Amino acid sequence: MASTGIILVPGGAIGNFLGGFIVSKLKMSCRSQMKFIMLTSIMSLLLLILNIFVKCERVKFAGISEDYEG
Incomplete structure (x- = not known):
């Protein structure tokens, strides 16, 4: 169970930052x-x-x- 958090937490953080970076760089409405x-x-x-x-x-x-x- 703990190993799932090791994968999910950094993945979620990277996804949030990457999404915010894309939106700000493209200046999306x-x-x-x-x-x-x-x-x-x-x-x-x-x-x-x-x-x-x-x-x-x-x-x-x-x-x-x-x-x-067996």
């Missing part, structure tokens, strides 16, 4: 910021949907998915 948000949200959703179809091999754990004898 409120309307163009909303378009930017919609575009990045749609891209994020599409990548999440693609991630659902990734399959990994199951790891066998003694007592849970495998007998102790």
Whole structure:
């Protein structure tokens, strides 16, 4: 659980700073910021949907998915 925070917190911070940097450099109006948000949200959703179809091999754990004898 703690390892998830190690990945998510810096990723969220970098995303916030990068988004703010892009908006300030391009001098976006409120309307163009909303378009930017919609575009990045749609891209994020599409990548999440693609991630659902990734399959990994199951790891066998003694007592849970495998007998102790095996």
